Amino acid sequence: MTAPPPVRVEKALALMPELEALAPLRALLVSIARPDEATMWSSSGPYLTLGKRGVHPDELRRRMPQAFHRISEHLQALFKGYVEALESQQRGDAPGVVAALLRAGRLEEEVGRHTQARTWYEVALGVAEALQDRRPEVEALRALGYACVALGDYAAGARHFQRSLALAEAEFDQAGATAASEGLGDVALAQGQWGGAQAWYSRGLRLAEAAGDAPRAGRLERQLGVLARKQADLAAAGEFLRKARERFEAAGVADEMAGVLNEQGRLDAQLGRYTAASAAYREALAWAQRAVRDARLELSIRLNLAELDLEAGKLLEAESELRRAEQVAIAGHVILRLAQVYTLMGRLRGAQGDETGFVFFEQAIELARAVEHSVATEAQVYHAYGLFRSRLGQRDEARAYLERARELFDSLGEAVERERIEAELSALSA
Amino acid sequence: MEPLVPSPGAGKEALATLRILVVGGEGGSAGGLVQNLRQWADDGRLEIDTAPDLPRAVRQLAGQRWDVVLAVLGDRPDDDLPWWVDTLRGANGSPRLIAVAQAPSMGLVLRAEKLGLLDVLSLPLRRDELVRALERLRSVVSETAVPLPLVEPHAVGPYALVGQSPAMLDVYKLLARVAGSSATVLVQGESGTGKEVVARAIHINGPHASGAFVAVNCAAIPENLLESELFGHEKGAFTGAVTRKIGRFEQAGRGTLFLDEIADMSLALQAKILRAVQEREIERVGGGETIPVDVRLIAATNRDLKEAIKQARFREDLYYRLAVVTIRLPTLGERGDDLVLLTAYFVRHFAERYGKRIRAISDRALDLLRAHAWVGNVRELRNVIERAVIVATDETLRAEHLPDELRGEETTLADRPQGGLLTLAEAEARHIARVLAHTNGQIGAAAEILGIHRNTLTRKMKEYGL
Known part of the structure; x- marks a missing residue:
């Protein structure tokens, strides 16, 4: 007797209520879903998305103990963090309380629970504010700032970093001031405020160099490189990235090397140097292999590599790389980035003039709404979807999707993207 | 002493120097490996260079062309191997990969085979094993070029029907008979056998040739969107219906509508298709107007529809409406x-x-x-x-241009130690690996095929490192 066919992920997820308690089960289900070989070669194979993958209930049941184990480990670590905070409280060691609460928050961030992390950090900040020594407060504010940035709340993030910086400077805490400057630079960069980002990163770099903090100086140089590239100052970008690379290579920091080479690849791509960009991405992947496994970093490199191939017209290579990226995202529990994978896949089908490619945008929108809860991602998907429709000559639909993207970028206060879409809408009407 | 690079057969050109990049071969568990290689390379037909690790190797590979990368795997060879293959993909000159590991497991060897490695060797590296691996590489020079035969394809728009086998001749005959009519056709065949090409051929040679050929892949489109894709929708009919949309039935007016992978449709939608086929009219989603449609319908599937009917997953009445004429396509193997x-x-x-x-x-x-x-x-x-x-x-x-997976099938790494014959354990491990690949790693299904208890299978997988 043949085994029953697997259940499609779209159907499996439809049966699962949106409850927080089920989130680990949802993640497990997605991570074990795979296409079957026959489907891969069928005519629907090129359009496979997460929803069309299959899952066997039997396998889910078999893997459940692993999920329970991970949940239990996470809870144990959180509980332990809380007990340590309590013990510090009992000893009258308030900085110890703050440190323990911050550790618990970081554990939440490691598994992508930023809202929960923010709650831990807020409690830590409450304790830190009552202390005479302001360094725990500086640290709590910084952690809170990054949690807010991860949640897309840039205004709150900037407020926390500002306060952290003011306190650090008052306390002559150079490391704290450097880190806060970096955070402020990151917030400005995320909001497209190039001038502000430039000022904060430069200030951070001066502080880091004065303190001889090579890894942080390298990170700031990389960010300055990113900024210069975004401002089309490609020579300056190259120079910053070279310096960052030298620092990281001398220190043998594999993940930072992967990060800076990933950025170097983007710069080379912008310069139209396909071979150099491809080599940089491949080396970045090799460094990522040496670092502690970080699916987000690997995914980012693979997405950049795929985009490079796509823009160079190497569609077969782009598709292979996107399928690898999809697998990394699914197996590595980075479902949040799958929307980007499918958006690129849709662009690729658009480049092939394949109308059925719309299924990728539909899946990406669904993921951006239901899984990532990210307006920014949804806006980007609609933008690409509009261009896809425009390319196929479907002007009404193209206009509708671009207008939706404009509306979403408006709600985020994203002026740069809004202007780009405005120009595309005008071109469409011309 | 046996030369490291085998001598070519009589009449063959002298072999060029092989360039080998040894990665991670200095220090640690690989101690002395590079030194040995340099000694073995003294016959002058091997050029050895080294890189300390994968990132530096990638940098060297970007600058120069190498024939072989000899990679000393770390403590987690199973995890490392795909990274090596992945990062070397697209490297200058497509170098072949030889992995070297401490006591490689059967699982590692099988994985390497699947990934298309030239070989997996164990530490300490033995000269005769390396010679054998390089022999396989050098056999490339003995490939003989065969001129490509002339082909006379039957053009079908951007596609073509190619083939002269008896199985395909039967298809051509049936196709010729059916094309002239307006009969609904069901094309059956495994994935990739060319069902859409046959559908296009019917369209081009039939009475609807002047109309459009519209293809819909029913399995590719999410179920919640398929209805509006087929029948269209009015603006505002549902969230996301930003404009009025003309469906595929209407787009195919006076032409042919090709419904591919029809078995993947829900029963509810099957009922709507049946109505469209019977009544020759449709309604857009969110619209009250009945729209007449004049299309020739061709459906295709890679599933056994009769089995699907038995399992109540496909409507019997729709099957008989679609299968007025059935064309079954042969597999490539046939x-x-x-x-x-x-x-x-x-x-x-x-x-x-x-x-x-x-x-x-x-x-x-x-x-x-x-x-x-x-x-x-x-x-x-x-x-x-x-x-x-x-x-x-x-x-x-040449063979070197084919994907790793195909070249890997030729390598049969595990065959070598016994001169082509496998031990019982090796044969068992390879068969289990094959069945697991067939079931996509489903242990329950694999155990069922193998006729053993799943616990026994799990134990054997652990034993063989699968």
Whole structure:
């Protein structure tokens, strides 16, 4: 007797209520879903998305103990963090309380629970504010700032970093001031405020160099490189990235090397140097292999590599790389980035003039709404979807999707993207 | 002493120097490996260079061309191996990979085979084992170029029908009989056998040829969107219905509507299709107007629809409406020498697209193609040939241009220690690996096929490192 066919992920997820308690089960289900070989070669194979993958209930049941184990480990670590905070409280060691609460928050961030992390950090900040020594407060504010940035709340993030910086400077805490400057630079960069980002990163770099903090100086140089590239100052970008690379290579920091080479690849791509960009991405992947496994970093490199191939017209290579990226995202529990994978896949089908490619945008929108809860991602998907429709000559639909993207970028206060879409809408009407 | 690079056969050209990049071969568990290699390379036909790790190797590979990368794997060889293969993909000159590991497990060897490695060797490295691995690489020079046969394809729009096998001749005869009528046709066949090409051929040669050929892949489109894709929708009919949309039935007016992978449709939608077929009219989603449609319908599936009817997953009345005439397409395996004709056709087709000049295929490449189990049939072959044409650099398509998976099938790494014969354990491990691959790693299904308890299978997998 043949085994029953697997259940499609779209159907499996439809049966699962949106409850927080089920989130680990949802993640497990997605991570074990795979296409079957026959489907891969069928005519629907090129359009496979997460929803069309299959899952066997039997396998889910078999893997459940692993999920329970991970949940239990996470809870144990959180509980332990809380007990340590309590013990510090009992000893009258308030900085110890703050440190323990911050550790618990970081554990939440490691598994992508930023809202929960923010709650831990807020409690830590409450304790830190009552202390005479302001360094725990500086640290709590910084952690809170990054949690807010991860949640897309840039205004709150900037407020926390500002306060952290003011306190650090008052306390002559150079490391704290450097880190806060970096955070402020990151917030400005995320909001497209190039001038502000430039000022904060430069200030951070001066502080880091004065303190001889090579890894942080390298990170700031990389960010300055990113900024210069975004401002089309490609020579300056190259120079910053070279310096960052030298620092990281001398220190043998594999993940930072992967990060800076990933950025170097983007710069080379912008310069139209396909071979150099491809080599940089491949080396970045090799460094990522040496670092502690970080699916987000690997995914980012693979997405950049795929985009490079796509823009160079190497569609077969782009598709292979996107399928690898999809697998990394699914197996590595980075479902949040799958929307980007499918958006690129849709662009690729658009480049092939394949109308059925719309299924990728539909899946990406669904993921951006239901899984990532990210307006920014949804806006980007609609933008690409509009261009896809425009390319196929479907002007009404193209206009509708671009207008939706404009509306979403408006709600985020994203002026740069809004202007780009405005120009595309005008071109469409011309 | 046996030379490290085997002597060529009589009449063959002298072999060029092999360039080997040894990665991670200095210090640690690999101590002395590079030194040994340098000594063995003294016969002058090996050029050895080293890189301390994978990132630096990638940098060296970007700058120069190497024939072989000899990688000393770390403490987690199973995890490392795919990274090596992945990062070397697309490297200058497509170097072949030899992995060196401490006591490689059967699982590692099988994985390496699947990934298309040239070999997996154990530490300490033995000279005779390396010689054997390099022999296989050097056998490339003994490939003989076979001119590509002439093919006369039947053009079907941008596609073509290629093949002269008896199985395909039967298809052509049926196709010719049915095309002239307006009868609904059901095309059945495994994935990649060319169902859409046949549907297009029917359309082009039929009374609806002046109309459009509209294809819908029912399995590719999410279920919640398929209805509006087929029948269209009015603006505002549902969230996301930003404009009025004309469905595929209407787009195909006076032409042909090809419904591919029809078995993947829900029963509710099957009922709506049945109504459209019977009444020859449709309604847009969110619209009250009845719209007449004049289309020829061709449906296709890779599933057994009669079995689906038995399982109540497909409507029997719709089946009989669709299967007025049924054309069953043969698998590539059933088409014998059509494989050679299709290969020649695809080589020429892609050579033209990518601006290459390829006139022949090597006997070894052809053997590899013939020996492969084409799960994806013609579509898989097309894909393999397209990739091969992209990487080909001269007028002959060789085995080295084929994907790692196909070359890996020839390697049979685990066969070597016993001179071609496997131990019982090795044969068992390979068979288990094959069945697991077939079931996509489903242990329960694999145990069922193997006729053993799942606990026994789990134990054996652990034992063999699978």
